[in-house]
Amino acid sequence: MAVMVVVPLTAAPTRAAAPIRGMVDAHAHIAASQAFGGALRCGEPFAPGGMAQALADCPTHSDFGHFSLLESILGGTPVPGGTQGYPTFAQWPAHDSQLHEQAYYTGIERAWRGGLRVLNNHLVANRVLCEALIGSPNPCDEMDQLRRQVDYMNRMEAHIDAEHGGPGQGWFRIARSPGEVRAVAAQGKLAVTLGVEASEPFGCRMVNDVPLCSAEDIDRGLDEFASWGVSTVFPVHKFDNALGGARMDEDLAGLAVNIGNKIGTQRFWETEPCTGPDADHEQPIASTAVADGLGAASSGAPAGAALPVYPEAPLCNVRGLTPLGEHAVRGMMARGMVINIDHMGVKTANRTLDIAAETRYTGLVVDHTWATPGITRRVHEQGGFVAAFAWPADPTENFETSFLEAWRANTAGATRPFDGYGFGSDVNGLAPLADPRPSAATDPLVYPFTALSGEVMDRWQFGDRVYDLNVDGVAHYGLYADWAADLLHRAGPDRPELERQLMGGAEAWTANWERVR
Numbered sequence: 001m002a003v004m005v006v007v008p009l010t011a012a013p014t015r016a017a018a019p020i021r022g023m024v025d026a027h028a029h030i031a032a033s034q035a036f037g038g039a040l041r042c043g044e045p046f047a048p049g050g051m052a053q054a055l056a057d058c059p060t061h062s063d064f065g066h067f068s069l070l071e072s073i074l075g076g077t078p079v080p081g082g083t084q085g086y087p088t089f090a091q092w093p094a095h096d097s098q099l100h101e102q103a104y105y106t107g108i109e110r111a112w113r114g115g116l117r118v119l120n121n122h123l124v125a126n127r128v129l130c131e132a133l134i135g136s137p138n139p140c141d142e143m144d145q146l147r148r149q150v151d152y153m154n155r156m157e158a159h160i161d162a163e164h165g166g167p168g169q170g171w172f173r174i175a176r177s178p179g180e181v182r183a184v185a186a187q188g189k190l191a192v193t194l195g196v197e198a199s200e201p202f203g204c205r206m207v208n209d210v211p212l213c214s215a216e217d218i219d220r221g222l223d224e225f226a227s228w229g230v231s232t233v234f235p236v237h238k239f240d241n242a243l244g245g246a247r248m249d250e251d252l253a254g255l256a257v258n259i260g261n262k263i264g265t266q267r268f269w270e271t272e273p274c275t276g277p278d279a280d281h282e283q284p285i286a287s288t289a290v291a292d293g294l295g296a297a298s299s300g301a302p303a304g305a306a307l308p309v310y311p312e313a314p315l316c317n318v319r320g321l322t323p324l325g326e327h328a329v330r331g332m333m334a335r336g337m338v339i340n341i342d343h344m345g346v347k348t349a350n351r352t353l354d355i356a357a358e359t360r361y362t363g364l365v366v367d368h369t370w371a372t373p374g375i376t377r378r379v380h381e382q383g384g385f386v387a388a389f390a391w392p393a394d395p396t397e398n399f400e401t402s403f404l405e406a407w408r409a410n411t412a413g414a415t416r417p418f419d420g421y422g423f424g425s426d427v428n429g430l431a432p433l434a435d436p437r438p439s440a441a442t443d444p445l446v447y448p449f450t451a452l453s454g455e456v457m458d459r460w461q462f463g464d465r466v467y468d469l470n471v472d473g474v475a476h477y478g479l480y481a482d483w484a485a486d487l488l489h490r491a492g493p494d495r496p497e498l499e500r501q502l503m504g505g506a507e508a509w510t511a512n513w514e515r516v517r
């Protein structure tokens with residue numbers, strides 16, 4: 001694998017420097033094209049041959065290719081699909097094109113010009129998903145997946161630098177410490193930080209309750225993360241692992257992820273009644289058509305192979321933070337990394353927060369609305385940072401909750417003031433982006449609009465297509481400038497406070513990391 005030369009930033013400003021004014025996307029996956037063995041996604045955020053190369057249609061994702069069919073299942077897109085990318089973009093990128101690239105770098109640039117100042121890019125990995133894919137060209141070991149993405153991010157930075165005069169000259173700057181974030185912000189550029197969202201970090205897989213990693217593996221892995229300049233780490237993601245129990249997915253996604261949990265750990269999720277007000281996601285119960293169908297389908301299966309049916313909600317994952325998990329959490333604290341609580345089961349999250357409270361460690365974050373409201377509030381009150389998934393401004397057919405509703409609920413009645421608030425786009429993260437809000441028909445975002453940065457922006461032309469948030473939703477990362485302006489447009493009397501918190505997001509996120517370094 002090529003080794004990139006990292007251009008050091010100039011000396012970081014002191015903490016007394018002017019606060020960073022701008023938004024933070026606390027949860028994105030810019031390099032996801034390199035994850036899962038490299039076969040899952042069509043397109044890349046950059047390529048030496050430009051947009052024509054990076055966003056060309058892929059045979060596996062077009063017509064009746066196997067990934068085109070998967071795209072239809074995930075996003076409800078038509079079949080055949082995926083055949084009209086560059087240059088018309090008639091079919092993709094779109095807000096529901098979950099297997100096609102949604103963050104080409106010129107779109108990221110537009111979001112930066114619209115007020116984005118920090119983008120936390122989570123390196124993402126999942127061995128089970130990778131091994132299930134047809135035609136993955138790269139290894140599925142999760143640490144290898146992460147290393148490949150670090151290299152890719154370095155190459156992406158170098159590509160943008162080359163367009164702007166050479167090393168260090170581009171607007172896209174990878175920042176490996178809070179001081180470097182401040183140095184980038186002082187130059188008026190976009191600080192791109194690195195997080196890790198892996199299901200088996202450090203090889204910490206668990207099979208039949210036996211961990212396949214050691215404390216020494218965790219220490220070596222954390223030291224490697226530190227060498228990359230990692231800001232935030234998910235100890236648990238999607239599946240139970242040797243560190244702790246996951247917060248279970250719900251509905252049909254929960255069924256699929258639970259099967260993945262079984263493949264990876266040889267066990268389905270196990271639940272128990274919750275002992276407090278917080279709960280993990282509801283699972284299918286015996287009285288539902290889904291559960292009845294599963295029972296019938298698996299009635300002749302070998303012992304232990306039948307899919308599980310769970311009792312009535314509220315349910316909690318029986319697994320909490322393990323001894324190895326405590327070692328990992330304390331190791332992250334020792335290295336000044338921010339602990340991501342999202343995706344932890346209730347028991348795992350509460351024990352992690354107990355350790356943080358005992359040690360007065362404030363480096364905590366929830367960044368895309370996977371934690372319960374109670375745990376989210378606890379993260380904030382213990383000094384951590386909160387961001388919400390970037391839902392539309394109003395509820396839609398695809399999203400019952402709006403960003404404004406989540407923001408109001410998360411901030412109302414807080415004992416500790418909110419100096420800043422973020423959003424988590426989860427772009428390229430197998431999640432649909434914000435669709436057009438129905439109220440746009442009568443109360444649209446009016447173009448041209450004034451972005452939160454103060455820059456006046458019109459509808460965005462990308463290739464041959466002109467995108468309009470009112471019609472297309474967030475079809476691509478560049479539309480987050482429009483999305484943020486639309487939030488203010490729909491916020492009513494809360495507009496000044498929302499703008500203050502969003503534009504204080506980059507500062508609050510950076511200060512949260514800074515306090516534990």
